[in-house]
Amino acid sequence: EPYDLSKVLFIATANYLENIPPALQDRLEIIQLSSYTDIEKVNIAREHLLPKQRKENGLKDGQLTIDDDMLLYLVRYYTREAGVRQLERTIASICRKSVLAILKDKKEAIVLDKKLVHEWLGNEKVDYGKKEKEDQIGTVTGLAYTSFGGDILQIEANRFEGKGNLILTGQLGDVMKESASIALDYIRAHAKEYGIDPKVFEKTDIHIHVPEGAVPKDGPSAGVTMTTALVSCLSDRPVKANLAMTGEVTLRGNVLPIGGLKEKSLAAHRSGITTILIPKGNEKDLEEIPDEVKEAVQFIPVSTVAQVLDHALVK
Structure with a gap:
């Protein structure tokens, strides 16, 4: 069937602009969105991702508590990304494990700590570069x-x-x-x-x-x-x-x-x-x-x- 596309706006996303061929770039209106800061990711997780995943996994308020320090720990050592998709998947995984712990181990509420994170998600997934401890030659x-x-x-x-x-x-x-x-x-x-x-x-x-x-x-x-x-x-x-x-x-x-x-x-x-x-x-x-x-x-x-x-x- 013939279809009029003249009023249609196509939106595409890319993580790395350099991989888009120059001829295609020339035909695009490009909007640069820089990556979130760690603090922004923690706020997004606290205000949106955690409440959403609690609800989707059937957890009531107070059954799973993740403070800002633990959210920052998850951001830095279990995700490496510009956005928050991997962070949401990580929080969803923690919510599922929490449900299992509440049903199986008869726990009333769970407060997430590093010991639980290591038990549920394994060792830290991301190792960021670390600065030198002392002045070095070369x-x-x-x-x-x-x-x-x-x-x-x-x-x-x-x-x-x-x-x-x-x-x-x-x-x-x-x-x-x-x-x-x-x-x-x-x-x-x-x-x-x-x-x-x-x-x-x-x-x-x-x-x-x-x-x-x-x-x-x-x-x-x-x-x-x-x-x-x-x-x-x-x-x-x-x-x-x-x-x-x-x-x-x-x-x-x-x-x-x-x-x-x-x-x-x-x-x-x-x-x-x-x-x-x-x-x-x-x-x-x-x-x-x-x-x-x-x-x-x-x-x-x-x-x-x-x-x-x-x-x-x-x-």
Whole structure:
């Protein structure tokens, strides 16, 4: 049958914009919805998901109690997502187990705690990146943006006697490999400024590694992190443990803006980071950062590698 589609509005959702072909993107009106913060997820769970799942599973008020601390525990260690679908499934599973416990074990009410969560859901499903406990030489905390939100990752640099080779490991994509080459070339051009003997490059092999080698990584925001790791490694100056950074670097040492600042900031805050170095071009994006993050984290805009190193390396 002929049907008139001229008045029909089609709505599609996607987790990762880069996977949509450019020709199709050109025909879409794209509305960006950033991922929820942990606090927003807890509020959604308390106000909507928990009452809904209690009702659907036949639980009366007071038969199952989950406080905000436990909701936050479920959000952080049993789900990894931008939205709350997995969180709702997890709460639904807890409600079903609660019904069984009430009927089978004759319990009148259940207050959820970590012991029960481990018993019902198993061990923690998600392991987020954790910041370094102490200042380290050659190890820098970078920030990653994924379809699940943000995470932190440690970028490590080491050196040993060799012939001037650069070794890269950790399943890095072409863009990150280029960032490493640019970082090394910048340092070679400015070696004396950072107290590095220029001759060291001829008889030293340098190894850069991004842990979780089984996970492919790419993106234009690891330049400053790699540069800082290399300078730290070659000059034997430690990097501050409570500091993270993001930004791309050019051969002239300029820091370029990046995407996903909100998600990266949330990951840093969750990991206990207190200072984040961001490109000066991303200052306008600070309006999107939740107030609870801005109160706990200091954002320092930088425009050159020299400023990055000045803030990141221990004096």
